Amino acid sequence: MKTKLIVLLSWCLVALTQAQVEKIEPPFWWSGMHAQKLQLMCYGKDISKYNVQIEGITIDEIKKTENPNYLFVTIDTKGIEPGTFSIHFLEKDKIAFSQPYELKKRRENSSQRKGFDSSDVMYLIMPDRFANGNANNDSHPDTVEKADRSKPGGRHGGDIQGVIDHLDYLKDLGATALWSTPLLEDNEPVYSYHTYAQSDLYKIDPRYGTNEDYKRLASEMHKLDMKLIMDYVTNHWGSKHWMIKDLPTKNWIHQWPEGFKRSNYRMTTQFDTNASVVDSKGCMDGWFDTTMPDMNQSNPLLLKYITQNAIWWIEYADLDGFRVDTYSYNDKEGIAKWTKAIMDEYPDFNIVGEVWMHDQAQMAYWQKDSKIGAIDNFNSHLPSVMDFTLHDALMVVFNEDKGAWDKGMIKAYDNFTNDFLYPDINNLLLFAGNHDTNRINEIYQGDINKYKMAMTLVFTTRGIPQMYYGDEIGMLGNRDKKGDGDIRRDFPGGWKGDTQNAFLSSDKENGRTNDQEAFHSFTKKVLNWRKNAKVIHTGKLLQYIPFDNVYVYFRYKEEKSVMIIINNNSNDQELNVTRFKEGLKDYKMGTDIITDSNIDVTEAITIQGKTSMIIELK
Template identity: 85%
Template sequence: MKSKLIVLFFFFLVALTQAQVERIEPPFWWSAMHHDELQILCYGKGIAKYNVESKDITISDITKTENPNYLFITLDTKAVETGTVSIDFKENGSVVFSQPYQFKSRRANSAKRKGFDSSDVMYLIMPDRFANGNPENDSHKDTVEKADRSNPGGRHGGDIQGVIDHLDYLKDLGVTTLWSTPLLEDNEPTYSYHTYAQSDLYKIDPRYGTNEDYKRLASEMHKQDMKLVMDYVTNHWGSKHWMIQDLPTKDWIHQWPEGFRRSNYRMTTQFDNNASQIDSKGCMNGWFDTTMPDMNQSNPLLLTYITQNAIWWIEYADLDGFRVDTYSYNDKDGIAKWTKAIMDEYPNFNIVGEVWMHNQAQIAYWQKNSKIGAIDNYNSHLPSVMDFTLHDAITVLFNEDENSWDKGMIKAYDNFTNDFLYPDINNILLFAGNHDTNRINEIYQGDIDTYKMVMTLIFTTRGIPQIYYGDEIGMLGNRDKKGDGDIRRDFPGGWSGDAKNAFLSSAIKNGRTNDQEAFHAFTSKVLKWRKHAEVIHTGKLLQFIPFDNVYVYFRYNEEKSVMVIINNSLKDQKLDVTRFKEGIKSYSVGTDIITDSNIDITEDFSIPAKTSMILDLK
């Protein structure tokens, strides 16, 4: 009888606990972390009425807000050991219920994990449009929007299992790092497939899979010596986020008298000494969209929440990097603290921020230890930024066939003349397109010769190259005419029943078309070479002013040199090798990586029109 009473009391206690604490975040933590404190968010109806104590761990602070459904409990974790501690919730001096909280052991050398760098090639996917590995989760009872592959702006069913199923394809292509657009739950009723309006920061969207699936993806990638980058969103959440539905504090988000005010998107106001306060506030505090409330990173509770959430995902899933969406729209002091906290925890990690600006000085402002930022007494601590100015140039210069003072290949040359602005030039992300831009092959009408010139530049200049999924098979898409869905088409073969499977060689029945094979073969050949070309990863860049729309540059170190030639003119062009003696030095032969042909570089030689060469000098 006594044992039955104990069991009944236990179940009563569990039921009471569940009724009082509906959510606790982070759901668990780890011992031996760099930071000595942990802020636990406890959510439940009227939970703030309780006093909180613990015999197992020191509680250094308890914060109550104007919303009685929240308690923020700060634990001193300096000496915490692996195991479970108990946190008591009291009323009138008596324990009403206790909440267990677990501390786990970290992976060996977790703090020393190495992030992506210039030796890597990053492949960007939109998981909903890449491959459907598990059709059973295309729709889910816990999420509103259901799958509709016929709708360009709807959910199509791609998922984590689909990515895992095609890791061999990425490996064979020469990719070393995967950046997936967000995978956390987005419960908006429409356009939820892009997942930038997140509704739960601790949960993978069930239409993509589970948290365990995401962890398994990282594990499978690591087995193949590949890296996983999470797309992290600090600037905004989704309107359906459970905390947006019941705000912890009024200033958890930026609110406006009229309810909604869209950002003016003028990121220059973040550092413009002449900017008006109303314009600065309009950029930083304005909402990115109606379904994306703008988060207030100057709120210390929120800042700690998103910092711990980011660290939790690194530790839980064993991540290798972050790409941070709309980095320069955040409160700039808050985002700098967020970034520094992560880099303090993982000194060799890497984070690339989306700073979509069109001026090198303005982009460089946001990179760690920027001399430009120092003028403003600002340091973002952000290791990497994206080279949007190179992207701007690439999307127009290959349609400029004639030699000119400011057109054609000179635009690429001029981009690199400003490299002195960046404190870490090799830690810049390079791209010809992404999920927000028109497809590069659309811009150049599917011309493979132009694609080869574009990607020769991306793959061989300084920095970290990034490919947008499908570019390597010539995929097209125009967002200006047909909307975002057109640049986010399904990868052919990712769905059962697709007529063609571009994951497979053209030599296989229903595999890639001949045109797709040509794009793929070039991409794979150069990337496989690049993977082992250390001089491309870290070598210096020596460039020559383009003549006749021909751009020549060298990547070199003490042991090795590579000569890159891009002829963007409509005519075959002859190179005067004496002009390039500074780069050629005593080398006499160059093997073209693209064609496998040997070129005698002791004598003048020609390069065909609209052609590129990558000469491995010997």
């Protein structure tokens, strides 16, 4: 009887603890971090009525909010060795209950991790549409929306295991880094595959797998000398996030008297010296969408929460970079602090921000140490931004067969004339398309020659190339006519029962078609050459004004040079090499790595219409 009573009392104590502390976040941390102050978010029914005590650890601050279900406890971890300690919750100076908390040992040299850079080629996937490695998690009891592959906007079942299963494909293609759109839980009832409306920042969506699966993905990629980039969302959460349902403070999110207020999306108001306050607020504080409450990064509790969460994922999963969604919609002072905190913790890490603007000066404003930002004493500390103006050119330029003052290849040339605006031109992310744009092969109607010209430019100019899954097999998709689902089609062969498997070469049964193989073989050849072409990674760019819609530029270092020719004219063109003496120097010969043909660069060079050449000079 006595044993049963002890068991019962123990069970009651556990139940009481669980009732009072539903969550502590971060769920664990690490010893020896650069930032020594750790904010613990403690959540439970009426938890704020308790005081907190931790033996052997200094508590800097206990912060209560208007919501009694929260306590924010800031502790000093300086000098604390790895191990587990107890957080005591006191009522009238007596311990009501305790909760264990662990500081783990960090990976060796974790703070010196090297992020992605211009030696990399980033491959972007939407995991729900890439490959289904585990059909058992297509739907999950903890999430509302169930798998339905018949719906373009539904969940299709792609997951982390599917990515792991095809890492060899990515490695063989020549990709060195993987950017996956978000994998954290998104429990919206519809359109949840999108995963930008997140409902739990410490949990991988169970339809993609588990936290351990994500950690395993990074580990498997590192074995292949590949890097993993997480898509991080600071600007908004999902309407189903548990904290949105029980806000710690009213100003945890941006509130509007009329309820929902959509952002005006005018990011120029962030630096426009003539902007009205109402318009600036309308951009930063307006909601991105009805299911995406706008987070208030000027709230120090929230800012600390998302900063620690981002660092937690880097440390836990062993990440190599972030791509930050809608970077320029955040409170700019808050997001700058967030970015700096991460880069202070990991000085060689890399973060690229989505700054979807159409003017180089406006984009350059957001890159770290920008002289433009310095005009109003702003420094984002953001190492990299996405080159949307180059993307704007790529969307049209190869359909302009006849060059003119403002048509054709001059659009590419003009993009690079503004490189002086950027503090670090090698740290720009270049792309012909992504998950929010029409497919590049749709724009060019499946014309492989136009694809080759576009990707030659992306793969060989300054910066970090990014390609979108399926472009390398000629996948099509028109967002304007058929919606987002059309540009986010399933990769053929990623699902059991698919009639065709584009992960396999054309000489395999049900493998790539001849047309798909032509796209793939070009991409593979150039990317695998690029891996070891250091002159492309960090060499200088020398460009020539396009004549007759032919664009010529060089990537060069003291000991190495590559000449790139893009003939966007429908007709063959003969180039007088005398004009290019500055770039050709004393080189006599070269090899076009696309065709493996030898080129005498002391004589006129003839290039076929609508083709490109990548001539490695010798």
